[in-house]
Structure formats: C-alpha cells, structure tokens
Amino acid sequence: xxxxxxxxxxxxxxxxxxxxxxxxxxxxxxxxxxxxxxxxxxxxxxxxxxxxxxxxxxxxxxxxxxxxxxxxxxxxxxxxxxxxxxxxxxxxxxxxxxxxxxxxxxxxxxxxxxxxxxxxxxxxxxxxxxxxxxxxxxxxxxxxxxx
Amino acid sequence: xxxxxxxxxxxxxxxxxxxxxxxxxxxxxxxxxxxxxxxxxxxxxxxxxxxxxxxxxxxxxxxxxxxxxxxxxxxxxxxxxxxxxxxxxxxxxxxxxxxxxxxxxxxxxxxxxxxxxxxxxxxxxxxxxxxxxxxxxxxxxxxxxxx
DNA sequence: AGTCTACTTTACGTAAACGTCAAGCTAGTC
DNA sequence: GACTAGCTTGACGTTTACGTAAAGTAGACT
Numbered sequence: 001x002x003x004x005x006x007x008x009x010x011x012x013x014x015x016x017x018x019x020x021x022x023x024x025x026x027x028x029x030x031x032x033x034x035x036x037x038x039x040x041x042x043x044x045x046x047x048x049x050x051x052x053x054x055x056x057x058x059x060x061x062x063x064x065x066x067x068x069x070x071x072x073x074x075x076x077x078x079x080x081x082x083x084x085x086x087x088x089x090x091x092x093x094x095x096x097x098x099x100x101x102x103x104x105x106x107x108x109x110x111x112x113x114x115x116x117x118x119x120x121x122x123x124x125x126x127x128x129x130x131x132x133x134x135x136x137x138x139x140x141x142x143x144x145x146x147x
Numbered sequence: 148x149x150x151x152x153x154x155x156x157x158x159x160x161x162x163x164x165x166x167x168x169x170x171x172x173x174x175x176x177x178x179x180x181x182x183x184x185x186x187x188x189x190x191x192x193x194x195x196x197x198x199x200x201x202x203x204x205x206x207x208x209x210x211x212x213x214x215x216x217x218x219x220x221x222x223x224x225x226x227x228x229x230x231x232x233x234x235x236x237x238x239x240x241x242x243x244x245x246x247x248x249x250x251x252x253x254x255x256x257x258x259x260x261x262x263x264x265x266x267x268x269x270x271x272x273x274x275x276x277x278x279x280x281x282x283x284x285x286x287x288x289x290x291x292x293x294x
Numbered sequence: 295a296g297t298c299t300a301c302t303t304t305a306c307g308t309a310a311a312c313g314t315c316a317a318g319c320t321a322g323t324c
Numbered sequence: 325g326a327c328t329a330g331c332t333t334g335a336c337g338t339t340t341a342c343g344t345a346a347a348g349t350a351g352a353c354t
Contacts, residue, residue: 023300033301038342052302052349066272069265074221076340086276098284105277112266112273118216119259119266125213126259129233130252137245170330180331185312199319199332223310 019048020056029064039067042077044084073115083108166195167203176211186214189224191231220262230255 022033039045040054044067047054063084070080086101093101169180186192187201191214194201210231217227233248240248 021301032343034344035342037302042341054301069269071341072221073262073265073269074219078340083273086280087272092283095284095287098280098287101280102277105273105280109270109273112270115220115262115266118220119262122216122220123256123259125234126230126252126256130249133233133245133248133252136240137242140242140245168331179313181314182312184332189311201331218311225310 018057020061022047022054022056025056025061025064029068031068036064039064039077043081044077073112165204167208169194169201169203172203172208172211176215178215183211186211186224190228191224220259 020028022036026033026036036045037054040047045056045060045063047056047060049055066084066087067077067080070083071077075083082104086104089097089101167175169183173180173183183192187194192203192207192210194203194207196202213231213234214224214227217230218224222230229251233251236244236248
C-alpha cells in the first residue's frame with residue numbers, strides 16, 4: 001500500500017537507500033545473517049516484513065551500526081538494548097521515566113569515562129612494551145654488528 | 148627460605164605489601180576467588196604456592212589489574228593473555244619474535260584507536276538523547292505550570 | 295518444468311567466562 | 325578437642341552470543 005513513486009533510477013548509492021535485504025546488510029557490516037536475526041530476536045532490530053522476508057530500512061541500519069559499536073566497546077546486547085530503548089522512548093514517557101533515563105545516561109557516561117581512562121593507561125603500557133621491545137632489537141642488531 | 152627480615156611492623160598499607168591471599172585480592176578488586184582461580188587456569192596469573200595455598204605478590208596484583216582493565220575494554224581473556232605474554236617476553240626472545248610483538252602491538256593500538264572513535268560517537272549520541280530527554284521534561288513542566 | 299539463489303524457521307551445538315555446590319584440609323581459637 | 329574461617333580441588337550448571345545444519349519456500353533465469 002502507498003508505494004509512493006520514488007525515482008528508483010539514477011539514485012544509485014547515496015548511502016541512504018530505501019531498503020536492504022538481510023544479506024546486503026550482513027555483507028556491509030561483515031556479520032552473518034544469523035547474527036542479524038539474533039539481534040532482532042533480542043529486540044535490537046525491528047525490520048519490516050514483506051511476506052515472509054525481512055526488509056530493513058535506514059532505522060535498522062543505524063541501529064545495527066550502534067549495536068556493533070556497542071559490542072566493540074564491550075557492552076552486552078542487553079545493555080545496548082537499554083540504550084536503544086532510551087533512544088526510542090526519549091521524546092515520550094512520563095516524568096519519572098525521563099528522570100530514570102537521565103540517571104541511566106549518567107551511569108553510561110561514567111562507564112565511558114572509565115573506558116577512556118582504561119585506554120589511556122593501556123596505551124601507555126603498550127608504549128612501554130614497545131620501547132623495551134625496540135631496545136632489545138637494538139641490542140640484537142649491535143651484537144650482530146660486532147660479530 | 149631466605150625470609151629476609153623485613154620491617155613487618157609500622158609499614159601498614161603502603162599499597163605495596165608483601166603478599167596477598169586469594170580472598171584479600173578478591174575483595175580488593177571486587178571479584179570472586181573463583182574468578183581469580185579461573186584466571187590462573189587460563190594462564191593470566193602464576194601465584195606462588197605455600198603448601199596447598201596460593202600466595203599472591205605484586206606481580207600478580209598488577210596482572211589482575213591489567214586483566215580487569217582489559218575486560219572492561221571488551222578484550223577476551225585470550226587477548227589479554229597475549230598482551231601479558233608480550234609484557235613478560237619483551238626483553239628476551241629472538242628477532243622474529245620481537246618483530247611479531249611489534250606487529251601485535253600495532254594491531255592492538257589500532258583497535259584502541261577504533262575504541263576511542265567509538266566512544267566519541269557514542270558520547271555524542273548520549274548527548275543527543277539527553278538533550279531530547281531534557282526538552283521533553285521542559286515541555287512536561289510547562290504543561291504542568293499552565294494547569 | 296527444472297534449477298539456482300537467497301531467503302525462511304526450527305533446533306541443536308558450542309566457546310567463553312564464570313557461578314555454584316560438594317567435600318575435604320588446616321591453622322587458629324574457645 | 326570441637327569449632328570456625330578460609331583455603332583447596334573437582335565437577336557440573338548457566339548465561340551470552342552466536343554457529344551450524346536441516347528442511348522448506350519463493351522469485352528469477354534457462
């Protein structure tokens with residue numbers, strides 16, 4: 001219903017296409033279709049259905065991107081779902097809910113502060129290892145020169 | 148053997164104590180003893196043994212700290228073990244090994260760059276949600292004022 | 295009509311990272 | 325000397341996040 005006549009041609013890949021199959025989305029984000037279906041099952045995606053098949057739109061693409069970003073940061077799918085629900089429910093919801101959201105946001109923000117600090121420290125440690133590693137290499141090369 | 152007479156008294160908690168039991172370490176880092184034993188089983192810790200019991204020293208404390216930091220950043224225990232082994236083997240090892248270490252380091256560094264970017268984006272998104280959230284609250288309060 | 299190809303559901307399997315008993319040792323205390 | 329607290333090993337259980345067939349469907353091509 002209401003298949004608004006869109007300029008289907010001459011609008012190739014403006015990065016904001018109309019829809020995606022599960023296979024396309026999987027290829028783009030380098031995950032398996034199974035993973036995408038699993039995320040749907042976990043309430044992270046809500047694709048349209050055309051018959052049996054799933055049809056994904058920009059909203060889903062954005063959510064998937066967010067999900068994978070969250071995963072890279074070590075969030076569980078449950079936590080990511082929380083954030084997504086924040087995102088969706090932010091405009092409506094009563095005062096108590098909104099206040100609760102602000103609390104959760106503050107909490108997430110703290111976690112990310114911690115992560116920033118963790119990264120800072122870990123980078124410093126990697127620097128140390130690298131330095132010692134390069135020094136060892138120098139020693140080896142020097143020894144080889146004397147031979 | 149060789150229990151060098153250390154000033155055991157009047158040297159309370161200079162943060163660099165002599166040894167820890169598994170329970171102490173667990174309490175300090177807010178994990179269970181089971182977790183600590185598991186990390187040992189995975190090759191992340193190598194405590195001394197005094198009879199049957201495990202005795203942890205500074206080295207183990209540092210490693211545990213590193214491990215938990217890695218976990219917060221979403222690293223697997225296997226990856227963390229890699230880093231730890233880097234740390235230990237950096238000074239010795241042949242040239243090919245050292246070169247390999249440098250490669251792994253570069254790779255980890257890339258991953259952390261990605262994480263920094265991820266955090267940046269996510270913080271921006273949290274900002275957006277918070278803004279919309281606060282706007283909604285304003286609307287609610289205004290409506291309440293008019294009533 | 296037959297054959298791909300890409301989708302679908304259902305369901306069992308698996309690796310990681312612990313949790314949760316169970317049963318036993320051991321050093322210190324009442 | 326019984327008791328308790330804290331340690332030990334062993335083993336099975338649990339959650340998360342998918343992997344991996346199996347079996348069926350639906351559209352496109354030859």
